[in-house]
Amino acid sequence: xxxxxxxxxxxxxxxxxxxxxxxxxxxxxxxxxxxxxxxxxxxx
Numbered sequence: 001x002x003x004x005x006x007x008x009x010x011x012x013x014x015x016x017x018x019x020x021x022x023x024x025x026x027x028x029x030x031x032x033x034x035x036x037x038x039x040x041x042x043x044x
Contacts, residue, residue: 011041 014037021030 011037014040 014033018030018034018037021027021033
């Protein structure tokens with residue numbers, strides 16, 4: 001249960017970082033992190 005919680009918090013931190021980078025205009029860095037996040041956490 002704790003492991004699942006930590007993974008969810010890690011995913012959330014990536015989402016928050018991407019949102020903040022886009023708000024500040026760093027679109028290329030946000031895209032890099034987004035691509036990495038999609039590889040780490042596949043959606044079905």
